[in-house]
Amino acid sequence: MKKAVLLMISLILTGCTHQNISGNKSFAENCNTASSICKRNYSVLVEEIEKFNAAGGAFILVNLKNNEVLNSASISILENFDYNQDYSYTPNNVKKLLKKERLATPQQFIQDYVTFIKSATKEDLKKLRDNVTNGTARRINIEGINVYGLTATDYKLDNPDEVITTFLGHFSYQNQEYALITLLDSPKGIKSTFGFNSSGWNATELARKIVESAVLNTNLAKRK
Numbered sequence: 001m002k003k004a005v006l007l008m009i010s011l012i013l014t015g016c017t018h019q020n021i022s023g024n025k026s027f028a029e030n031c032n033t034a035s036s037i038c039k040r041n042y043s044v045l046v047e048e049i050e051k052f053n054a055a056g057g058a059f060i061l062v063n064l065k066n067n068e069v070l071n072s073a074s075i076s077i078l079e080n081f082d083y084n085q086d087y088s089y090t091p092n093n094v095k096k097l098l099k100k101e102r103l104a105t106p107q108q109f110i111q112d113y114v115t116f117i118k119s120a121t122k123e124d125l126k127k128l129r130d131n132v133t134n135g136t137a138r139r140i141n142i143e144g145i146n147v148y149g150l151t152a153t154d155y156k157l158d159n160p161d162e163v164i165t166t167f168l169g170h171f172s173y174q175n176q177e178y179a180l181i182t183l184l185d186s187p188k189g190i191k192s193t194f195g196f197n198s199s200g201w202n203a204t205e206l207a208r209k210i211v212e213s214a215v216l217n218t219n220l221a222k223r224k
Helices: 002-013 035-051 092-098 106-117 122-133 203-215
Strands: 019-021 025-031 056-063 068-076 146-156 159-173 176-185
Touching: 025 035, 035 056, 035 068, 035 203, 056 106, 056 203, 092 106, 092 146, 092 159, 106 159, 106 176, 122 146, 146 203, 159 203, 176 203
Parallel strands: none
Antiparallel strands: 019 025, 025 068, 056 068, 056 176, 146 159, 159 176
């Protein structure tokens, strides 16, 4: 509990990249939007990592109008480590969508997604939307916000007994469009997920909470 409190305080107060925090963890962040949104997102990331007993996690939120990273953060049990820039992996569903065969970082994947989505066909968009309304990304289906995306659950290359979970997608709200990627490292199945640890249960929940903190009063957002 003491470590959790120290971690929360560090997240609220810090504004530096690659700053070490309690328990030999590392934290990296980039905030180019309202500080209140960034602070809320950092808190959400901490909460979800702790909830799913994950080794770490990260997210990147991008403004699709100008490709600017509005907010990103990474928390890891490794020292001086940023998932968004330092972790290369191969989420199979993401690779299929973007037609990429190489290892890439979350930062590279979302850059490729931004390029992809600007020339996506109606069929591409329908598949991504259907995945949110009726597929594995249902937990991010938010009333009043058009969310598109996909999930990926992949065994870790260095430890096949653990998984990396990912949500990658975009959403529009009040004539603004944003892209978002979330990642959790080695999340565990818990009672509320019926023991499942796939991305549809955790990476999408992290993504949902970031969307809500970015564009809505969380108490007013309703899941369909």
